[in-house]
Amino acid sequence: MKDLCKEVNFDCSEKGMQVQSMDSSHVALISVVMHESAFSEFKCDRPLSLGMNVESLIKIMKMTGPSDSLKIMHKVDSDLVSFQCEGSDDRISEFDMRLMQIENEHMEIPEQHYKVVAKMPSAEFQRICRDLKEFGETLQLTGDKNGLKFAVQGDIGSGNVLLKPRESEKPEEKVSLQIHEPVTASFALRYLFNFSKAAPLCGTVTLGFAADAPLLVQYDLESEEKGHVKFYLAPKLDE
Amino acid sequence: MKDLCKEVNFDCSEKGMQVQSMDSSHVALISVVMHESAFSEFKCDRPLSLGMNVESLIKIMKMTGPSDSLKIMHKVDSDLVSFQCEGSDDRISEFDMRLMQIENEHMEIPEQHYKVVAKMPSAEFQRICRDLKEFGETLQLTGDKNGLKFAVQGDIGSGNVLLKPRESEKPEEKVSLQIHEPVTASFALRYLFNFSKAAPLCGTVTLGFAADAPLLVQYDLESEEKGHVKFYLAPKLDE
Amino acid sequence: MKDLCKEVNFDCSEKGMQVQSMDSSHVALISVVMHESAFSEFKCDRPLSLGMNVESLIKIMKMTGPSDSLKIMHKVDSDLVSFQCEGSDDRISEFDMRLMQIENEHMEIPEQHYKVVAKMPSAEFQRICRDLKEFGETLQLTGDKNGLKFAVQGDIGSGNVLLKPRESEKPEEKVSLQIHEPVTASFALRYLFNFSKAAPLCGTVTLGFAADAPLLVQYDLESEEKGHVKFYLAPKLDE
Numbered sequence: 040m041k042d043l044c045k046e047v048n049f050d051c052s053e054k055g056m057q058v059q060s061m062d063s064s065h066v067a068l069i070s071v072v073m074h075e076s077a078f079s080e081f082k083c084d085r086p087l088s089l090g091m092n093v094e095s096l097i098k099i100m101k102m103t104g105p106s107d108s109l110k111i112m113h114k115v116d117s118d119l120v121s122f123q124c125e126g127s128d129d130r131i132s133e134f135d136m137r138l139m140q141i142e143n144e145h146m147e148i149p150e151q152h153y154k155v156v157a158k159m160p161s162a163e164f165q166r167i168c169r170d171l172k173e174f175g176e177t178l179q180l181t182g183d184k185n186g187l188k189f190a191v192q193g194d195i196g197s198g199n200v201l202l203k204p205r206e207s208e209k210p211e212e213k214v215s216l217q218i219h220e221p222v223t224a225s226f227a228l229r230y231l232f233n234f235s236k237a238a239p240l241c242g243t244v245t246l247g248f249a250a251d252a253p254l255l256v257q258y259d260l261e262s263e264e265k266g267h268v269k270f271y272l273a274p275k276l277d278e
Numbered sequence: 279m280k281d282l283c284k285e286v287n288f289d290c291s292e293k294g295m296q297v298q299s300m301d302s303s304h305v306a307l308i309s310v311v312m313h314e315s316a317f318s319e320f321k322c323d324r325p326l327s328l329g330m331n332v333e334s335l336i337k338i339m340k341m342t343g344p345s346d347s348l349k350i351m352h353k354v355d356s357d358l359v360s361f362q363c364e365g366s367d368d369r370i371s372e373f374d375m376r377l378m379q380i381e382n383e384h385m386e387i388p389e390q391h392y393k394v395v396a397k398m399p400s401a402e403f404q405r406i407c408r409d410l411k412e413f414g415e416t417l418q419l420t421g422d423k424n425g426l427k428f429a430v431q432g433d434i435g436s437g438n439v440l441l442k443p444r445e446s447e448k449p450e451e452k453v454s455l456q457i458h459e460p461v462t463a464s465f466a467l468r469y470l471f472n473f474s475k476a477a478p479l480c481g482t483v484t485l486g487f488a489a490d491a492p493l494l495v496q497y498d499l500e501s502e503e504k505g506h507v508k509f510y511l512a513p514k515l516d517e
Numbered sequence: 518m519k520d521l522c523k524e525v526n527f528d529c530s531e532k533g534m535q536v537q538s539m540d541s542s543h544v545a546l547i548s549v550v551m552h553e554s555a556f557s558e559f560k561c562d563r564p565l566s567l568g569m570n571v572e573s574l575i576k577i578m579k580m581t582g583p584s585d586s587l588k589i590m591h592k593v594d595s596d597l598v599s600f601q602c603e604g605s606d607d608r609i610s611e612f613d614m615r616l617m618q619i620e621n622e623h624m625e626i627p628e629q630h631y632k633v634v635a636k637m638p639s640a641e642f643q644r645i646c647r648d649l650k651e652f653g654e655t656l657q658l659t660g661d662k663n664g665l666k667f668a669v670q671g672d673i674g675s676g677n678v679l680l681k682p683r684e685s686e687k688p689e690e691k692v693s694l695q696i697h698e699p700v701t702a703s704f705a706l707r708y709l710f711n712f713s714k715a716a717p718l719c720g721t722v723t724l725g726f727a728a729d730a731p732l733l734v735q736y737d738l739e740s741e742e743k744g745h746v747k748f749y750l751a752p753k754l755d756e
Contacts, residue, residue, distance in 0.1 A: 095434040098412045102437070119435065129425075129444050129453070130402070134413075134437035163608070173576045174612075186607075195573040196597065198580070198612030205607050214607070334673040337651045341676075358674065368664075368683050368692070369641070373652075373676035 041093045042233040043069055048088040048143045051113075055081065055266065059145055067230050068253075068271040070148065077265035079108070089113060089120050090141035099134045113138075148271070151255065153247030154220040155182030159202060160211050161244040161258065165235035167200050172228040174198055177275055180248060183221035187214075187246075191228065211242025224248050225275040231256070234270040251276065280332045281472040282308055287327040287382045290352075294320065294505065298384055306469050307492075307510040309387065316504035318347070328352060328359050329380035338373045352377075387510065390494065392486035393459040394421030398441060399450050400483040400497065404474035406439050411467040413437055416514055419487060422460035426453075426485075430467065450481025463487050464514040470495070473509040490515065519571045520711040521547055526566040526621045529591075533559065533744065537623055545708050546731075546749040548626065555743035557586070567591060567598050568619035577612045591616075626749070629733065631725035632698040633660030637680060638689050639722040639736065643713035645678050650706040652676055655753055658726060661699035665692075665724075669706065689720025702726050703753040709734070712748040729754070 040047070043062040050057050055078070058071040075081045103109050103124045110123040124132040167189050171178060175193030182188075190199035205214040238244070240258045247255035256270040279286070282301040289296050294317070297310040314320045342348050342363045349362040356377075363371040406428050410417060414432030421427075429438035444453040477483070479497045486494035495509040518525070521540040528535050533556070536549040553559045581587050581602045588601040602610040645667050649656060653671030660666075668677035683692040716722070718736045725733035734748040 092434065098409075098434070099437070101412070102409045102439075128451075129442040131440045132409075132437065133440075134435060136435040170580045170610075173579070195570065195576070196612060196614040198577070198600075198610065200580075201609045201611075203607040212606075331673065337648075337673070338676070340651070341648045341678075367690075368681040370679045371648075371676065372679075373674060375674040 040069060040071070041097055042236070043067055043230075044093060046090060046092050046139060046141050048090050048141050050086070050088050050145070051083045052086040053083050060143065062230075066227065066273050067234075068146075068148075070269045070271070071266070072269075073260065073266040074264065077260055084115075087113075088141075088143070090139035091120070091136065092139060095136060099136060102132045102134065148269075151247065151249070151252060153252075153255065154218070154222045154249040155187075155247070156217045157182060157187045157202075157246045158213070158215045158243055159187070159246070160214070161235070161238035161241055163202075164244045164246075165232075165238045168228060168232040168235040171198065171200070172232050176228055177225050178228045178231060179223060179225050180246075180254070181221070181223040182216065182218050182248070184218065187216055213243070220249075222248060222250055224250060224252075224254070226254055226272050227275060230270075230272050234272070237268055237270075240268060279308060279310070280336055281475070282306055283332060285329060285331050285378060285380050287329050287380050289325070289327050289384070290322045291325040292322050296505075299382065301469075305466065305512050306473075307385075307387075309508045309510070310505070311508075312499065312505040313503065316499055323354075326352075327380075327382070329378035330359070330375065331378060334375060338375060341371050341373065390486065390488065390491060391458075392491075392494065393457070393461045393488040394426075394486070395456045396421060396426045396441075396485045397452070397454045397482055398426070398485070399453070400474070400477035400480055402441075403483045403485075404471075404477045407467060407471040407474040410437065410439070411471050415467055416464050417467045417470060418462060418464050419485075419493070420460070420462040421455065421457050421487070423457065426455055452482075459488075461487060461489055463489060463491075463493070465493050465511050466514060469509075469511050473511070476507055476509075479507060518547055518549070519575055520714070521545055521708075522571060524568060524570050524617060524619050526568050526619050528564070528566050528623070529561045530564040531561050538621065540708075544705065544751050545712075546624075546626070548747045548749070549744070550747075551738065551744040552742065555738055562593075565591075566619075566621070568617035569598070569614065570617060573614060577614060580610050580612065629725065629727070629730060630697075631730075631733065632696070632700045632727040633665075633725070634695045635660060635665045635680075635724045636691070636693045636721055637665070637724070638692070639713070639716035639719055640689075641680075642722045642724075643710075643716045646706060646710040646713040649676065649678070650710050654706055655703050656706045656709060657701060657703050658724075658732070659699070659701040660694065660696050660726070662696065665694055691721075698727075700726060700728055702728060702730075702732070704732050704750050705753060708748075708750050712750070715746055715748075718746060 044060040047058045047060045055074040057073065061068045099122050104126055107124050107126045112121040118138050119135045120138055122134045171189060171191040174195065175191040179190040186201050186203040188199055188201045191197065202214050204216045207213045234256045237258045240260065245257040251274060253271040253273050258268045260266040283299040286297045286299045294313040300307045338361050343365055346363050346365045351360040358374045359377055361373045410428060410430045413434065414430040418429040425440050425442040427438050427440045441453050443455045446452045473495045476497045479499065484496040490513060492510040492512050497507045499505040522538040525536045525538045533552040539546045577600050582604055585602050585604045590599040596616050597613045598616055600612045649667060649669040652673065653669040657668040664679050664681040666677050666679045680692050682694045685691045712734045715736045718738065723735040729752060731749040731751050736746045738744040
């Protein structure tokens with residue numbers, strides 16, 4: 040998230056928390072949804088938006104350990120949000136962060152009918168994006184009967200990685216591919232590489248794409264019922 | 279040490295070696311004492327001071343492995359100090375370093391009667407200093423019946439970490455706290471973070487402080503009989 | 518290789534592939550020989566040179582995993598060389614790299630009769646070069662009855678590492694030394710440190726030197742039958 044946006048609104052309601060934000064160049068959109076069930080306790084009396092600076096938020100998150108419990112609190116009419124972190128030992132960390140007023144028009148993202156839907160190991164997606172961005176700026180993504188092809192062209196030559204559907208007992212090693220119609224579309228590798236850094240969230244990532252439509256890159260939070268992080272990226276039409 | 283001073287005197291006597299040096303801004307003082315018992319062999323016929331450049335010393339120390347034996351030698355009237363390092367294999371490394379004349383007034387540090395003395399895991403102290411320095415320049419340290427509180431204020435908000443006394447069979451996981459009188463005092467986080475990098479020396483660190491007095495941050499070398507590294511830091515009075 | 522030359526020719530013949538290149542200042546020469554037996558399959562119908570940019574080649578190599586199989590192909594009259602990499606899973610990566618025309622006069626390197634030949638752990642050679650380059654620019658290398666001595670002089674003093682012949686059941690821990698005649702010669706540490714980075718190729722490294730002759734630093738590819746990487750470095754005569 041920190042590579043895409045500087046300030047975001049955490050929209051809270053009785054259903055949970057969510058963030059929706061476009062990057063500054065309006066090419067990419069990030070949508071984070073944390074349902075009530077993603078929290079061990081959740082209470083929200085009236086809907087409101089908490090505007091936060093992403094970099095400050097990361098500094099606070101760095102104070103929390105992976106097995107600590109974290110409590111996020113906001114009182115009506117306060118301009119602070121409080122983070123309280125308790126470790127298994129007797130250490131208690133607290134931080135009160137000043138809230139910001141951030142203008143944000145919430146967009147309804149229409150349910151897309153993707154022609155190609157691929158589910159693959161998130162670490163492998165990250166590696167492909169990292170490797171290919173060395174050779175060029177644009178990824179040509181193709182889904183057809185041969186598999187899922189990531190291709191790039193640049194000054195020093197051209198390359199591609201081809202993934203075929205692959206069975207595995209471990210879901211995070213499987214590659215599954217639904218092709219309703221063969222599709223080739225182009226996307227900026229720089230964004231894809233930033234998206235792919237979300238790999239620690241989930242062992243698998245789902246890609247959905249169609250001609251002339253935004254690409255979906257989706258990571259679930261453990262299970263889809265708890266929530267997800269969805270990235271959308273506009274295609275590069277002229278290439 | 280290298281973050282605080284560029285050149286230091288190693289004062290040698292029959293009792294061992296010690297270094298005492300203030301940082302360039304005269305806010306912090308480091309005092310290293312290595313008693314004779316800290317060495318497998320020690321001999322010093324007459325007291326003298328060996329002036330060394332800290333950065334050069336570190337380069338030489340990097341040539342030694344953790345299980346190598348190191349011999350430090352200086353002959354009367356020589357302007358060199360010799361380092362001889364023998365590994366378990368048949369490798370022998372030697373380095374003759376040119377000594378420097380460094381002016382240094384040795385100060386007597388009066389025994390302080392600290393109002394609060396806390397002993398805690400050195401890794402935890404390092405982590406708290408590292409995390410909190412992201413939020414502000416000044417640490418407000420409070421010792422009272424609630425525990426030991428590290429608080430910071432800055433542009434993005436205010437935070438604190440509270441440590442309570444904690445029992446453990448492992449001494450390096452214990453937190454013990456003696457409060458003769460509740461105290462709150464302020465110190466520059468930048469220095470504390472530099473001090474806290476000495477954590478590999480010892481699993482525990484001792485903090486001693488009082489109102490309007492320098493803070494003591496002490497690491498023992500295995501046991502206090504072998505020696506110690508003590509850092510002193512002047513309080514920030516106006517905050 | 519990447520620290521020494523920007524563009525190199527891979528000379529292919531029915532015997533295998535080899536690279537020979539001088540660095541830009543003509544002080545060092547690298548010679549890589551990969552015999553036919555180093556490949557699981559090898560076919561070359563007619564001798565030719567494939568000119569490649571080293572940095573681009575490294576980017577492509579980064580796409581291959583340590584247990585992947587790599588196929589390098591070039592078709593007659595094509596200005597491309599193709600790299601095809603297959604992992605144990607069903608991932609196939611391909612890259613077509615544009616070839617370059619690189620002028621390169623192949624030199625015959627006369628077989629040298631070194632006065633001193635030393636074989637030692639490659640990791641230890643790397644460590645000595647890394648440590649000593651901190652103290653000065655020139656390594657004085659001496660082989661005599663005392664052993665193999667790496668000495669350096671600089672502003673802060675002078676140092677040396679002495680290695681004695683050492684037996685071990687593990688070949689990569691042995692130090693063996695043949696002294697036909699005692700020799701002392703001087704070489705630029707910066708180059709030696711770059712050479713020593715080839716340590717992952719082979720557990721041992723062989724040094725050969727004589728007075729007023731280039732130093733040989735040789736790493737075998739598993740066994741000498743498969744090939745080798747040889748570095749040659751002109752001595753520093755005036756020091």
